[in-house]
Amino acid sequence: MTTIYDFHAPRAGSPRSGASLPSDPTLLDDARRLYDALSEVIRVIQFRDRDRACCYDVSVSQCYALKAVVDGGPLTVNELAANLYLDKSTASRVANGLVEKGYLARARDPEDGRVVRLVPTPEGGRLCERIDDDLSREYADLLSDFDPDVRAGINELVTRLGRSFAARVAASGGSCCVTR
Protein backbone atom coordinates (compact mmCIF):
# COMPACT_ATOMS: atom_id res chain seq x y z
CA MET A 1 0.00 0.00 0.00
CA THR A 2 2.92 2.31 0.37
CA THR A 3 5.04 1.99 -2.71
CA ILE A 4 2.49 1.57 -5.43
CA TYR A 5 1.81 5.27 -5.60
CA ASP A 6 5.11 5.92 -7.22
CA PHE A 7 3.94 5.11 -10.65
CA HIS A 8 4.41 6.31 -14.15
CA ALA A 9 4.43 9.61 -15.94
CA PRO A 10 1.19 11.55 -16.30
CA ARG A 11 0.93 10.24 -19.85
CA ALA A 12 -0.54 12.07 -22.76
CA GLY A 13 -1.26 9.42 -25.30
CA SER A 14 -2.26 6.09 -23.89
CA PRO A 15 0.79 4.12 -22.96
CA ARG A 16 -1.23 2.13 -20.52
CA SER A 17 -2.89 0.00 -23.06
CA GLY A 18 -5.56 -1.84 -21.15
CA ALA A 19 -6.43 0.74 -18.54
CA SER A 20 -8.69 2.85 -20.68
CA LEU A 21 -10.63 -0.01 -22.16
CA PRO A 22 -14.27 0.23 -21.28
CA SER A 23 -14.15 -3.44 -20.41
CA ASP A 24 -11.94 -2.80 -17.44
CA PRO A 25 -13.95 -4.50 -14.72
CA THR A 26 -13.10 -2.28 -11.77
CA LEU A 27 -13.03 1.03 -13.59
CA LEU A 28 -16.67 1.93 -13.16
CA ASP A 29 -16.73 0.78 -9.56
CA ASP A 30 -13.65 2.85 -8.84
CA ALA A 31 -15.24 5.81 -10.56
CA ARG A 32 -18.35 5.58 -8.47
CA ARG A 33 -16.36 5.29 -5.30
CA LEU A 34 -14.19 8.24 -6.18
CA TYR A 35 -17.28 10.24 -7.00
CA ASP A 36 -18.71 9.51 -3.59
CA ALA A 37 -15.49 10.04 -1.70
CA LEU A 38 -14.66 13.31 -3.42
CA SER A 39 -18.16 14.59 -2.86
CA GLU A 40 -17.78 14.01 0.83
CA VAL A 41 -14.40 15.69 0.95
CA ILE A 42 -15.68 18.68 -0.91
CA ARG A 43 -18.71 19.12 1.26
CA VAL A 44 -16.80 18.96 4.47
CA ILE A 45 -14.10 21.32 3.22
CA GLN A 46 -16.70 23.78 2.05
CA PHE A 47 -18.28 23.57 5.44
CA ARG A 48 -14.98 24.19 7.13
CA ASP A 49 -14.26 27.12 4.85
CA ARG A 50 -17.63 28.68 5.49
CA ASP A 51 -17.11 28.39 9.17
CA ARG A 52 -13.54 29.50 9.05
CA ALA A 53 -14.16 32.60 7.00
CA CYS A 54 -15.30 34.43 10.08
CA CYS A 55 -11.89 34.04 11.64
CA TYR A 56 -10.33 36.50 9.26
CA ASP A 57 -11.34 39.69 7.62
CA VAL A 58 -12.23 38.12 4.29
CA SER A 59 -14.89 35.89 2.81
CA VAL A 60 -14.22 32.46 1.42
CA SER A 61 -13.94 33.56 -2.17
CA GLN A 62 -11.91 36.57 -1.19
CA CYS A 63 -9.55 34.25 0.59
CA TYR A 64 -9.08 32.16 -2.52
CA ALA A 65 -8.58 35.26 -4.62
CA LEU A 66 -6.08 36.74 -2.23
CA LYS A 67 -4.07 33.57 -2.25
CA ALA A 68 -4.19 33.41 -6.03
CA VAL A 69 -2.81 36.92 -6.33
CA VAL A 70 -0.19 36.46 -3.66
CA ASP A 71 1.00 33.16 -5.08
CA GLY A 72 0.56 33.99 -8.74
CA GLY A 73 2.24 37.35 -8.77
CA PRO A 74 0.42 40.35 -10.20
CA LEU A 75 -2.67 39.08 -11.93
CA THR A 76 -5.07 40.72 -14.31
CA VAL A 77 -8.75 40.38 -13.57
CA ASN A 78 -9.09 37.91 -16.38
CA GLU A 79 -6.22 35.85 -15.10
CA LEU A 80 -7.72 35.83 -11.65
CA ALA A 81 -11.04 34.73 -13.06
CA ALA A 82 -9.41 31.91 -14.99
CA ASN A 83 -7.47 30.90 -11.94
CA LEU A 84 -10.58 30.60 -9.82
CA TYR A 85 -12.88 29.32 -12.56
CA LEU A 86 -15.09 32.37 -12.21
CA ASP A 87 -16.66 34.83 -14.54
CA LYS A 88 -14.58 37.95 -14.95
CA SER A 89 -17.36 40.04 -13.46
CA THR A 90 -17.33 37.95 -10.33
CA ALA A 91 -13.56 38.11 -10.20
CA SER A 92 -13.71 41.85 -10.55
CA ARG A 93 -16.08 42.12 -7.64
CA VAL A 94 -14.13 39.77 -5.45
CA ALA A 95 -11.02 41.81 -6.16
CA ASN A 96 -12.99 44.92 -5.39
CA GLY A 97 -13.80 43.65 -1.94
CA LEU A 98 -10.15 42.94 -1.28
CA VAL A 99 -9.14 46.36 -2.54
CA GLU A 100 -11.67 48.04 -0.29
CA LYS A 101 -10.28 46.14 2.67
CA GLY A 102 -6.77 47.15 1.75
CA TYR A 103 -5.41 43.73 0.90
CA LEU A 104 -5.08 44.23 -2.83
CA ALA A 105 -4.19 47.20 -4.99
CA ARG A 106 -5.16 47.87 -8.57
CA ALA A 107 -2.29 49.00 -10.74
CA ARG A 108 -2.63 50.16 -14.30
CA ASP A 109 -0.47 48.44 -16.84
CA PRO A 110 1.80 50.97 -18.59
CA GLU A 111 1.85 48.80 -21.70
CA ASP A 112 -1.89 48.31 -22.03
CA GLY A 113 -4.29 50.85 -20.65
CA ARG A 114 -7.09 48.34 -20.42
CA VAL A 115 -5.63 45.81 -18.08
CA VAL A 116 -5.59 46.10 -14.34
CA ARG A 117 -2.80 44.40 -12.47
CA LEU A 118 -3.86 43.17 -9.07
CA VAL A 119 -1.06 43.20 -6.56
CA PRO A 120 -1.17 42.36 -2.88
CA THR A 121 -0.54 45.09 -0.37
CA PRO A 122 1.76 44.36 2.55
CA GLU A 123 -1.30 43.80 4.67
CA GLY A 124 -2.63 41.40 2.06
CA GLY A 125 0.60 39.49 2.03
CA ARG A 126 0.62 39.23 5.79
CA LEU A 127 -3.00 38.13 5.96
CA CYS A 128 -2.45 35.49 3.32
CA GLU A 129 0.57 34.20 5.13
CA ARG A 130 -1.34 34.02 8.35
CA ILE A 131 -4.20 32.12 6.75
CA ASP A 132 -1.76 29.84 4.97
CA ASP A 133 0.02 29.09 8.19
CA ASP A 134 -3.16 28.35 10.05
CA LEU A 135 -4.55 26.14 7.34
CA SER A 136 -1.27 24.37 6.81
CA ARG A 137 -1.15 23.60 10.48
CA GLU A 138 -4.63 22.20 10.25
CA TYR A 139 -3.70 20.06 7.28
CA ALA A 140 -0.56 18.96 9.04
CA ASP A 141 -2.66 17.87 11.94
CA LEU A 142 -4.83 15.96 9.55
CA LEU A 143 -1.93 14.42 7.68
CA SER A 144 -0.27 13.33 10.88
CA ASP A 145 -2.75 10.46 10.84
CA PHE A 146 -0.93 9.09 7.82
CA ASP A 147 2.52 7.71 7.29
CA PRO A 148 4.94 9.96 5.42
CA ASP A 149 5.02 7.81 2.32
CA VAL A 150 1.25 7.67 2.23
CA ARG A 151 1.16 11.43 2.56
CA ALA A 152 3.43 11.76 -0.41
CA GLY A 153 1.09 9.50 -2.32
CA ILE A 154 -1.91 11.59 -1.36
CA ASN A 155 -0.27 14.75 -2.57
CA GLU A 156 0.88 13.22 -5.79
CA LEU A 157 -2.54 11.84 -6.54
CA VAL A 158 -4.57 14.83 -5.54
CA THR A 159 -2.31 17.01 -7.62
CA ARG A 160 -2.73 14.75 -10.62
CA LEU A 161 -6.44 14.61 -10.08
CA GLY A 162 -6.61 18.36 -10.12
CA ARG A 163 -4.60 18.56 -13.30
CA SER A 164 -6.71 15.95 -15.00
CA PHE A 165 -9.88 17.71 -13.98
CA ALA A 166 -8.58 21.04 -15.13
CA ALA A 167 -7.49 19.61 -18.46
CA ARG A 168 -10.86 18.01 -18.91
CA VAL A 169 -12.71 21.21 -18.14
CA ALA A 170 -10.45 23.17 -20.43
CA ALA A 171 -10.96 20.68 -23.23
CA SER A 172 -14.71 20.67 -22.92
CA GLY A 173 -14.77 24.44 -23.06
CA GLY A 174 -16.83 24.45 -19.92
CA SER A 175 -20.12 23.49 -21.45
CA CYS A 176 -21.36 20.03 -20.86
CA CYS A 177 -24.88 20.49 -22.10
CA VAL A 178 -24.17 20.55 -25.79
CA THR A 179 -23.22 16.91 -25.74
CA ARG A 180 -26.46 15.80 -24.22
Place this chain on the structure above:
Amino acid sequence: MTTIYDFHAPRAGSPRSGASLPSDPTLLDDARRLYDALSEVIRVIQFRDRDRACCYDVSVSQCYALKAVVDGGPLTVNELAANLYLDKSTASRVANGLVEKGYLARARDPEDGRVVRLVPTPEGGRLCERIDDDLSREYADLLSDFDPDVRAGINELVTRLGRSFAARVAASGGSCCVTR
Protein backbone atom coordinates in the same frame (compact mmCIF):
# COMPACT_ATOMS: atom_id res chain seq x y z
CA MET B 1 -22.31 28.51 16.11
CA THR B 2 -22.73 25.34 14.17
CA THR B 3 -22.68 22.78 16.84
CA ILE B 4 -25.96 21.20 15.91
CA TYR B 5 -24.52 18.54 13.69
CA ASP B 6 -24.23 15.14 15.21
CA PHE B 7 -23.20 13.03 12.28
CA HIS B 8 -20.21 10.76 12.71
CA ALA B 9 -18.80 9.77 16.01
CA PRO B 10 -15.71 11.77 16.86
CA ARG B 11 -13.47 8.74 16.32
CA ALA B 12 -11.39 9.28 19.35
CA GLY B 13 -8.13 7.53 18.63
CA SER B 14 -5.85 8.29 15.74
CA PRO B 15 -4.94 5.21 13.76
CA ARG B 16 -1.32 6.18 13.29
CA SER B 17 0.75 6.22 16.39
CA GLY B 18 4.10 7.83 15.84
CA ALA B 19 3.45 9.84 12.74
CA SER B 20 2.04 12.79 14.58
CA LEU B 21 5.36 13.98 15.91
CA PRO B 22 5.69 17.69 15.29
CA SER B 23 9.33 17.18 14.42
CA ASP B 24 8.45 15.28 11.29
CA PRO B 25 10.40 17.25 8.69
CA THR B 26 8.16 16.77 5.68
CA LEU B 27 4.86 17.11 7.46
CA LEU B 28 4.40 20.83 7.04
CA ASP B 29 5.56 20.76 3.45
CA ASP B 30 3.14 17.96 2.71
CA ALA B 31 0.39 19.88 4.42
CA ARG B 32 0.99 22.96 2.36
CA ARG B 33 1.06 20.96 -0.84
CA LEU B 34 -2.13 19.13 0.03
CA TYR B 35 -3.77 22.42 0.88
CA ASP B 36 -2.88 23.80 -2.53
CA ALA B 37 -3.76 20.67 -4.44
CA LEU B 38 -7.09 20.18 -2.73
CA SER B 39 -7.99 23.81 -3.25
CA GLU B 40 -7.45 23.39 -6.94
CA VAL B 41 -9.47 20.21 -7.09
CA ILE B 42 -12.32 21.77 -5.21
CA ARG B 43 -12.44 24.85 -7.37
CA VAL B 44 -12.48 22.94 -10.59
CA ILE B 45 -15.08 20.49 -9.36
CA GLN B 46 -17.27 23.30 -8.15
CA PHE B 47 -16.94 24.87 -11.55
CA ARG B 48 -17.85 21.64 -13.26
CA ASP B 49 -20.83 21.18 -10.99
CA ARG B 50 -22.05 24.70 -11.58
CA ASP B 51 -21.80 24.15 -15.27
CA ARG B 52 -23.29 20.72 -15.15
CA ALA B 53 -26.30 21.66 -13.08
CA CYS B 54 -28.01 23.02 -16.13
CA CYS B 55 -27.99 19.59 -17.75
CA TYR B 56 -30.55 18.31 -15.34
CA ASP B 57 -33.61 19.64 -13.67
CA VAL B 58 -31.92 20.34 -10.34
CA SER B 59 -29.41 22.71 -8.84
CA VAL B 60 -26.07 21.62 -7.48
CA SER B 61 -27.18 21.48 -3.88
CA GLN B 62 -30.42 19.80 -4.86
CA CYS B 63 -28.38 17.18 -6.66
CA TYR B 64 -26.35 16.51 -3.54
CA ALA B 65 -29.48 16.34 -1.44
CA LEU B 66 -31.23 14.03 -3.83
CA LYS B 67 -28.31 11.68 -3.82
CA ALA B 68 -28.11 11.77 -0.05
CA VAL B 69 -31.75 10.79 0.26
CA VAL B 70 -31.59 8.13 -2.42
CA ASP B 71 -28.43 6.58 -1.02
CA GLY B 72 -29.19 7.08 2.64
CA GLY B 73 -32.73 5.80 2.68
CA PRO B 74 -35.49 7.93 4.14
CA LEU B 75 -33.89 10.87 5.88
CA THR B 76 -35.25 13.43 8.26
CA VAL B 77 -34.49 17.05 7.52
CA ASN B 78 -31.99 17.11 10.34
CA GLU B 79 -30.27 14.03 9.02
CA LEU B 80 -30.09 15.54 5.58
CA ALA B 81 -28.62 18.70 7.02
CA ALA B 82 -26.00 16.76 8.92
CA ASN B 83 -25.23 14.73 5.83
CA LEU B 84 -24.61 17.82 3.74
CA TYR B 85 -23.08 19.95 6.49
CA LEU B 86 -25.86 22.49 6.15
CA ASP B 87 -28.11 24.32 8.51
CA LYS B 88 -31.44 22.59 8.91
CA SER B 89 -33.21 25.58 7.43
CA THR B 90 -31.15 25.31 4.29
CA ALA B 91 -31.73 21.59 4.16
CA SER B 92 -35.42 22.15 4.53
CA ARG B 93 -35.45 24.56 1.62
CA VAL B 94 -33.33 22.35 -0.58
CA ALA B 95 -35.70 19.50 0.12
CA ASN B 96 -38.57 21.80 -0.63
CA GLY B 97 -37.23 22.47 -4.09
CA LEU B 98 -36.93 18.78 -4.75
CA VAL B 99 -40.43 18.14 -3.48
CA GLU B 100 -41.83 20.85 -5.72
CA LYS B 101 -40.10 19.27 -8.68
CA GLY B 102 -41.50 15.89 -7.77
CA TYR B 103 -38.24 14.16 -6.94
CA LEU B 104 -38.77 13.87 -3.21
CA ALA B 105 -41.81 13.31 -1.03
CA ARG B 106 -42.36 14.36 2.55
CA ALA B 107 -43.80 11.61 4.73
CA ARG B 108 -44.92 12.07 8.30
CA ASP B 109 -43.44 9.73 10.82
CA PRO B 110 -46.18 7.76 12.58
CA GLU B 111 -44.02 7.45 15.69
CA ASP B 112 -43.12 11.10 16.04
CA GLY B 113 -45.40 13.76 14.70
CA ARG B 114 -42.60 16.28 14.43
CA VAL B 115 -40.26 14.53 12.08
CA VAL B 116 -40.54 14.54 8.32
CA ARG B 117 -39.18 11.60 6.44
CA LEU B 118 -37.85 12.50 3.03
CA VAL B 119 -38.19 9.74 0.51
CA PRO B 120 -37.34 9.76 -3.18
CA THR B 121 -40.13 9.45 -5.68
CA PRO B 122 -39.69 7.08 -8.61
CA GLU B 123 -38.78 10.10 -10.73
CA GLY B 124 -36.25 11.14 -8.13
CA GLY B 125 -34.71 7.71 -8.12
CA ARG B 126 -34.46 7.68 -11.87
CA LEU B 127 -32.98 11.16 -12.05
CA CYS B 128 -30.41 10.31 -9.40
CA GLU B 129 -29.46 7.18 -11.24
CA ARG B 130 -29.09 9.07 -14.46
CA ILE B 131 -26.89 11.70 -12.84
CA ASP B 132 -24.89 9.02 -11.09
CA ASP B 133 -24.34 7.17 -14.32
CA ASP B 134 -23.26 10.27 -16.18
CA LEU B 135 -20.92 11.41 -13.47
CA SER B 136 -19.51 7.96 -12.94
CA ARG B 137 -18.76 7.76 -16.62
CA GLU B 138 -16.99 11.06 -16.39
CA TYR B 139 -14.97 9.89 -13.43
CA ALA B 140 -14.24 6.64 -15.18
CA ASP B 141 -12.92 8.59 -18.10
CA LEU B 142 -10.76 10.52 -15.72
CA LEU B 143 -9.58 7.46 -13.86
CA SER B 144 -8.73 5.64 -17.03
CA ASP B 145 -5.56 7.72 -17.01
CA PHE B 146 -4.43 5.78 -13.98
CA ASP B 147 -3.48 2.18 -13.43
CA PRO B 148 -5.98 0.06 -11.54
CA ASP B 149 -3.83 -0.25 -8.46
CA VAL B 150 -3.28 3.48 -8.43
CA ARG B 151 -6.99 4.01 -8.74
CA ALA B 152 -7.56 1.82 -5.74
CA GLY B 153 -5.03 3.89 -3.86
CA ILE B 154 -6.74 7.11 -4.84
CA ASN B 155 -10.05 5.87 -3.57
CA GLU B 156 -8.60 4.57 -0.37
CA LEU B 157 -6.85 7.81 0.36
CA VAL B 158 -9.60 10.17 -0.63
CA THR B 159 -12.01 8.18 1.46
CA ARG B 160 -9.71 8.32 4.44
CA LEU B 161 -9.17 12.01 3.90
CA GLY B 162 -12.89 12.59 3.96
CA ARG B 163 -13.30 10.61 7.14
CA SER B 164 -10.47 12.43 8.83
CA PHE B 165 -11.89 15.77 7.82
CA ALA B 166 -15.33 14.83 9.01
CA ALA B 167 -13.98 13.59 12.31
CA ARG B 168 -12.03 16.77 12.75
CA VAL B 169 -15.01 18.95 12.01
CA ALA B 170 -17.17 16.92 14.33
CA ALA B 171 -14.60 17.10 17.09
CA SER B 172 -14.12 20.83 16.80
CA GLY B 173 -17.84 21.35 16.91
CA GLY B 174 -17.52 23.35 13.74
CA SER B 175 -16.27 26.53 15.30
CA CYS B 176 -12.71 27.46 14.67
CA CYS B 177 -12.86 30.97 16.02
CA VAL B 178 -12.88 30.13 19.68
CA THR B 179 -9.34 28.81 19.49
CA ARG B 180 -7.93 32.00 18.12
Place this chain on the structure above:
DNA sequence: GATTAATAGTTGCGTATGACAACGATCTAC
Protein backbone atom coordinates in the same frame (compact mmCIF):
# COMPACT_ATOMS: atom_id res chain seq x y z
C1' DG C 1 -52.56 15.49 34.38
C1' DA C 2 -50.78 20.23 33.68
C1' DT C 3 -46.84 22.90 33.00
C1' DT C 4 -42.23 23.38 31.42
C1' DA C 5 -38.45 22.12 28.58
C1' DA C 6 -36.60 20.05 24.51
C1' DT C 7 -36.82 18.83 19.70
C1' DA C 8 -38.22 18.88 14.42
C1' DG C 9 -39.20 21.56 10.93
C1' DT C 10 -40.52 26.01 8.56
C1' DT C 11 -40.15 30.81 7.46
C1' DG C 12 -38.28 35.78 7.59
C1' DC C 13 -34.39 38.12 6.59
C1' DG C 14 -29.75 39.52 5.54
C1' DT C 15 -25.66 38.35 3.08
C1' DA C 16 -22.58 35.99 -0.15
C1' DT C 17 -21.80 34.03 -4.46
C1' DG C 18 -22.10 33.66 -9.18
C1' DA C 19 -23.53 34.18 -14.17
C1' DC C 20 -25.06 36.84 -18.07
C1' DA C 21 -25.56 40.93 -20.63
C1' DA C 22 -24.56 45.60 -21.58
C1' DC C 23 -21.40 49.20 -21.35
C1' DG C 24 -17.13 52.39 -21.66
C1' DA C 25 -12.25 52.42 -22.39
C1' DT C 26 -8.46 50.90 -24.80
C1' DC C 27 -5.86 48.46 -28.20
C1' DT C 28 -5.33 46.33 -32.95
C1' DA C 29 -6.11 45.80 -37.93
C1' DC C 30 -7.23 47.42 -42.09
Place this chain on the structure above:
DNA sequence: GTAGATCGTTGTCATACGCAACTATTAATC
Protein backbone atom coordinates in the same frame (compact mmCIF):
# COMPACT_ATOMS: atom_id res chain seq x y z
C1' DG D 1 -9.37 56.84 -38.91
C1' DT D 2 -12.81 53.61 -38.57
C1' DA D 3 -14.23 48.69 -37.31
C1' DG D 4 -13.61 45.12 -34.41
C1' DA D 5 -11.49 42.72 -30.52
C1' DT D 6 -10.29 42.82 -25.71
C1' DC D 7 -10.26 44.32 -20.68
C1' DG D 8 -12.62 45.56 -16.91
C1' DT D 9 -16.86 47.37 -14.57
C1' DT D 10 -21.61 47.60 -13.49
C1' DG D 11 -26.77 46.30 -13.65
C1' DT D 12 -29.60 42.71 -12.76
C1' DC D 13 -31.10 38.38 -11.39
C1' DA D 14 -31.02 33.77 -9.24
C1' DT D 15 -29.29 30.72 -5.91
C1' DA D 16 -27.22 29.31 -1.51
C1' DC D 17 -26.52 29.75 3.16
C1' DG D 18 -26.83 30.93 8.20
C1' DC D 19 -29.12 32.89 12.08
C1' DA D 20 -33.15 33.97 14.62
C1' DA D 21 -37.86 33.53 15.43
C1' DC D 22 -41.77 30.78 15.15
C1' DT D 23 -45.15 26.57 15.30
C1' DA D 24 -46.07 21.96 16.32
C1' DT D 25 -45.04 18.03 18.70
C1' DT D 26 -42.84 15.17 22.22
C1' DA D 27 -40.53 14.46 26.74
C1' DA D 28 -39.80 15.62 31.52
C1' DT D 29 -40.97 17.35 35.88
C1' DC D 30 -43.91 18.20 39.47
